[in-house]
Amino acid sequence: MGFVLVLVSMVLVLGCGDGEGKECTNQPTQSHTFRYHLLTSKNQTRKQEVMSHSRYHLTPIRNMSLNEEQEEEEEGQDDDWTMLYGRMKMKKEPEGLLKEVSLHDVRLHGGSIHGQAQNTNLKYLLMLDVDRLIWSFRKTCGLPTPGTPYGGWEDPTIEVRGHFVGHYLSASALMWASTHNEELKKKMSALVANLSICQQKIGTGYLSAFPSEFFDRFEAIQYVWAPYYTIHKIMAGLLDQHSIAENPQALKMVTWMVDYFYKRVRNVIRKYSIDWHYQTLNEETGGMNDVLYRLYSITGDPKHLLLAHLFDKPCFLGLLAVKANDIAQFHANTHIPVVVGSQMRYEVTGDPLYKEIGTFFMDIVNSSHSYATGGTSVNELWSDPNRMIETLKETNNEESCTTYNMLKVSRNLFRWTKEISYADYYERALTNGVLSIQRGTEPGVMLYYLPQGPGASKAISKFGWGTQFNSFWCCYGTGIESFSKLGDSIYFEEEGKNPSLYIIQYISSSLNWKSAQIMLNQTVVPPSSMDSFLRISLTFSPTKKTSSTSSTLNLRLPTWTHIHGAKLTLNSDTLPLPSPGNFVSITRKWSGSDKLTLQFPIPLRTEAIKDDRPEYASIRAILYGPYLLAGHSTADWDIKTASNASITDWITPIPAIYNTQLFSFYQHFSGSSFILTSLKNSLTMKKSPKPGTSLALHATFRIINIQAKHSSRISTTLRDFIGKSVMLEPFDLPGTQVGSVFVLVSGLDGRNESISLESKSHKGCFVHSGMSSGKEVKIRCKSNSDADASSFNKDASFIARRGLRKYDPISFVAKGANRNFLLEPLLAFRDEHYTVYFNIQE
Numbered sequence: 001m002g003f004v005l006v007l008v009s010m011v012l013v014l015g016c017g018d019g020e021g022k023e024c025t026n027q028p029t030q031s032h033t034f035r036y037h038l039l040t041s042k043n044q045t046r047k048q049e050v051m052s053h054s055r056y057h058l059t060p061i062r063n064m065s066l067n068e069e070q071e072e073e074e075e076g077q078d079d080d081w082t083m084l085y086g087r088m089k090m091k092k093e094p095e096g097l098l099k100e101v102s103l104h105d106v107r108l109h110g111g112s113i114h115g116q117a118q119n120t121n122l123k124y125l126l127m128l129d130v131d132r133l134i135w136s137f138r139k140t141c142g143l144p145t146p147g148t149p150y151g152g153w154e155d156p157t158i159e160v161r162g163h164f165v166g167h168y169l170s171a172s173a174l175m176w177a178s179t180h181n182e183e184l185k186k187k188m189s190a191l192v193a194n195l196s197i198c199q200q201k202i203g204t205g206y207l208s209a210f211p212s213e214f215f216d217r218f219e220a221i222q223y224v225w226a227p228y229y230t231i232h233k234i235m236a237g238l239l240d241q242h243s244i245a246e247n248p249q250a251l252k253m254v255t256w257m258v259d260y261f262y263k264r265v266r267n268v269i270r271k272y273s274i275d276w277h278y279q280t281l282n283e284e285t286g287g288m289n290d291v292l293y294r295l296y297s298i299t300g301d302p303k304h305l306l307l308a309h310l311f312d313k314p315c316f317l318g319l320l321a322v323k324a325n326d327i328a329q330f331h332a333n334t335h336i337p338v339v340v341g342s343q344m345r346y347e348v349t350g351d352p353l354y355k356e357i358g359t360f361f362m363d364i365v366n367s368s369h370s371y372a373t374g375g376t377s378v379n380e381l382w383s384d385p386n387r388m389i390e391t392l393k394e395t396n397n398e399e400s401c402t403t404y405n406m407l408k409v410s411r412n413l414f415r416w417t418k419e420i421s422y423a424d425y426y427e428r429a430l431t432n433g434v435l436s437i438q439r440g441t442e443p444g445v446m447l448y449y450l451p452q453g454p455g456a457s458k459a460i461s462k463f464g465w466g467t468q469f470n471s472f473w474c475c476y477g478t479g480i481e482s483f484s485k486l487g488d489s490i491y492f493e494e495e496g497k498n499p500s501l502y503i504i505q506y507i508s509s510s511l512n513w514k515s516a517q518i519m520l521n522q523t524v525v526p527p528s529s530m531d532s533f534l535r536i537s538l539t540f541s542p543t544k545k546t547s548s549t550s551s552t553l554n555l556r557l558p559t560w561t562h563i564h565g566a567k568l569t570l571n572s573d574t575l576p577l578p579s580p581g582n583f584v585s586i587t588r589k590w591s592g593s594d595k596l597t598l599q600f601p602i603p604l605r606t607e608a609i610k611d612d613r614p615e616y617a618s619i620r621a622i623l624y625g626p627y628l629l630a631g632h633s634t635a636d637w638d639i640k641t642a643s644n645a646s647i648t649d650w651i652t653p654i655p656a657i658y659n660t661q662l663f664s665f666y667q668h669f670s671g672s673s674f675i676l677t678s679l680k681n682s683l684t685m686k687k688s689p690k691p692g693t694s695l696a697l698h699a700t701f702r703i704i705n706i707q708a709k710h711s712s713r714i715s716t717t718l719r720d721f722i723g724k725s726v727m728l729e730p731f732d733l734p735g736t737q738v739g740s741v742f743v744l745v746s747g748l749d750g751r752n753e754s755i756s757l758e759s760k761s762h763k764g765c766f767v768h769s770g771m772s773s774g775k776e777v778k779i780r781c782k783s784n785s786d787a788d789a790s791s792f793n794k795d796a797s798f799i800a801r802r803g804l805r806k807y808d809p810i811s812f813v814a815k816g817a818n819r820n821f822l823l824e825p826l827l828a829f830r831d832e833h834y835t836v837y838f839n840i841q842e
């Protein structure tokens, strides 16, 4: 590891104890999942065993806890200490980085998919209660604790309690900037004010939902669950409250916290060694370096810079500095924030080494450790590069908080380089890795893992879907932030003589472009499979009557499109376009009557899994522009295509009108509602399921009017089908049918709204639920005896309603080797089983 230390310009002494070499890790056994289970385990022997794992055999430092009086005396020597550990090369801040626009100036259009996701999250943030959130903070500082604490990872027995509160501070600041919701503002201000009371009560600057004794254990390298990870969230949250929500109290609070931790770190190094300090960083510390660099950029206090440097984990960043793709077995979400922090180091010091580190890291993750979603990790770790097939055996793929952090990495790289590939990555990971983790529009139901194997389901992993008040996982924390800042990477500004704007995401929104004195409105036609173009229009409202300057718009042409059919028009003029992977720039004095429209093709394409062994070359994902298309499947993933077939030969779009042919069939018995369901090629009656479940999918059928099949007339209401010969197609098995051909007739029970399905080949025989007699669903023939006529009629009559499941506007059918696959964007799935990858053989 010697070279690593040299590379990060640290003066270190290698002080290995007997038999214990240095290590650089966050050990594989120590995923968050593992630690949560350990903490909540009743097995004391097992707990003891793990907590005394070899990593903790190092002799603990005695008397490591912070001694306040001693600190006062040593204050005067601080300059020396800062000199010794802080002799960092200060360079000039880099120039030419794109500037982020304020979220206060961006508004998402409500009806868009992004607007809806934001609104779902806003609802969740408003559901959470301040007293419940800060219960453990009050307990820790000895204040009365009204209300009850939340559960999950915020439970008072869980060592990372309080981490979600930090995220909430960030998320609410971001969401307030995005919406100016006053109720949220009151909530977040109350939260900051009450946290301040706790901090005052403790009086040292320390602020946490757990006692400072956790840091004694951390510093002594004894078992404890990531206390700095949680402190980072609280500090970052307070900093966001300051810089985004303009709460001046929050900056004082975070600065006081940093004073406290500065002394602690200084104490560890003084009393023991810097090597010991770096060994403590093997325990997850979140983005401590990141928040400290950010704080330094506000305060300019060299102590903040020094402390930030001391959280740049040398043994990990060193690997990246020598460009070694050796991140396998590292805990992904421990280390991505360290990289994000090192990116901030580049931004505040201009040291190009940290630009290189971030660039190399993104390269290796993107080229050899990521799924087609843009996400990464399995069981929270990175696995071997270009061996991603192995990870499909697991359900615990792509921990969602890693996506949140990778988005930060790529966003920074984009701001530094203006390279389209980083914007493309951002779009892919946001579309598939972020929008996929909310369960429809249910507030507070989100994912930890996003499974990627054949037959996967979001509902089936170690965690499945979370709950509103009893989950609060790491990924809930990052989740509420992600959905609060969906507008933060659409627009970037470039400083220069004239205003210049980069539009890198096509998301329906408006921007108050202050430097150009223009209100810009971006409208994106929601993409669908039937129209294979992305269509964007931009309109302009000057905010001053006499706009003096001209300004430049730079529009991204993603690498995934092609120029065939692409078109840019300004009012009635067609403008030339560069090739995909470039920006098109237009400079002009924009007026209120200007309209700029851009359209470009959304091609279907396949992309190989990141596995470089030739035998797996056929394992591929299918994408439609940035949308990853998953196939409805419980395991099958085989597709066979003709040799040299073009992709449109075996994938065809589903017309939106098919949605009007989707129906579900109900019967009511003993006060409950039952529904006709197709499971494993046979029909059964099941209790009516919740939307989004697999059962809801299996209870949805497309009624195909056989006579109209080859005519242009498509039936759209159930009345149109009466008396017609129809087939019932299970929703997820396009091209197949349930049973034989039926004639759809008015319900035998004589009720207005009911229908019956009579066998075409056996007149007088009907789909019969058997519900009255507890029998199975079957085609049964009506006997002439009057005795059971009414129960027969009842069992053979169904209320048909609109299908429980609808096709996503982006839906396709892919011809499979054994069956056809219904493809929909991964973000449209809730509990239904899917496959992300297909085995596509020629």
Ligand SMILES: [Zn+2]
Pocket: 333, 399, 400, 401, 402, 448, 473, 474, 475, 476
């Ligand atoms: Zn997580």
